[in-house]
Amino acid sequence: MEEYWWSARRAALSLCPGAALPDTIPDGFRALRPWIHHGWEMVLIASLFSEPSRSLMTGDLDGVIRDYSAFCSEGLSRFGWTPTLLQERLEHVRREAVLMDRSGWLAMHRPYPGVPERLASLEDEGVAWAVLTTKGKAFTGELLASMGLTPARLDGRESGPKPDVLLSLRDDWRLRGFIEDRKATLETVRGTAGLEELPCWLASWGYLKPDDPVTLPEGVSLLSPECFAGPLASWN
Template identity: 50%
Template sequence: MTEQSVPLLVFDFDGVLVDGMAEYWWSARRAALALVPDLSLPEQAPPGFAQLRPQIHKGWEMVLMAAELGRPDLELAALLASYPAQLEQALLRWGLSPDQLQRSLERVRSEAIAEDLPGWLALHRFYPGVVERLQQLACAGSPWAVLTTKGGEFARQILRAAGLEPWALFGHEQGSKSEVLAQLLASQNRPIWFVEDRRPTLELVRSQAELGAVRCFLVSWGYLAPGDRQQLPDGIHWLEPEIFAAPLAQWP
């Protein structure tokens, strides 16, 4: 296999490589309380947070949803049924901007890393077999990258603690996932394979003609919404753990 035929595997981070649900609530709760101190939020994530997680796309949304879960009159079913519209209404309700919410989240995480890095890292866990598979890819000369809406330095800290060094790491600072994938297609003389756990993200990639050459995979683990596997569009392949662990030639 020539270098030009070896794909560049581009992995989403949260929900594909790492389960950080405990950290999401820990950080989102503190970031929300920093902005709205009179909120009443439990230490442990309420069930609604896990239900909302498949809808959440960017970090600032987690903070906003934490605030929403502190509302006594919240109608969770309505929020889940029309999340994008409800997101806009929630921003207006709280008088907050995405930038404010993101800055608060990143401040909480930066302080946690500075004050208790081992404690913060312990809130994350790699999915079974992921660390070993990424190490195998590196040993086999198959480059892999990380593309995440998390701040790049936060993802790098978690990877570094596991002894993992990606070919490249793209955080939200580098632009949207579609923008980064387009840049990779233009700059890399090799196939680009994109592995995600968020079906709407993959559907957006598939809808853009300039990204038609990107091979898309939806993992069977992670933060999936009910029905995500059903009637997958052409060009989005379902990826089970046993196939993830298999040689790339056996991937769909």
């Protein structure tokens, strides 16, 4: 979360140099994180925090959450921005951060307790693992390397939608399952031809919406940290 706000704020200020944005992470930004899917949305939302009259600053987040997609579309139109522009600004900020202060940038990321260790131990069970992310591949590679992790395959946003990447993986691997912290993505995966039988898990420690754990679609199970730490055979 610290890196999300730091990078989004700097990208927003590069587009609106006179904007008044707090150094500390706004509560509203934290609250909206489960709805954010792509990096460009973080930059847009950060920019909107510079407008005191907007609902993000007044605390009226319910209306934003009810129609988050429309809220983002309206924000893009009002600023005259595109998702591509915002995504490029965000990645520029991250590239500069890695070049200028790699250790400082990496220090803003804190893995969930036990997750790096569990991923590293999968090899002991004869299981290869891959990372599919909407982050840029280069930045994800930096993060994984700093944790001593080397996945068998790494696909960033450049590889396309996660269902497409999973279909590609299926051609070379025997897929054992897919872990994700965004329920909508899991629903899309399960509804994709060729992936209907893929076991899926919703990570309970991710950025979940309040009702996500209790409205899971068929074929998707909630994965707790305790279950994640256990043998694969127990992940039911």
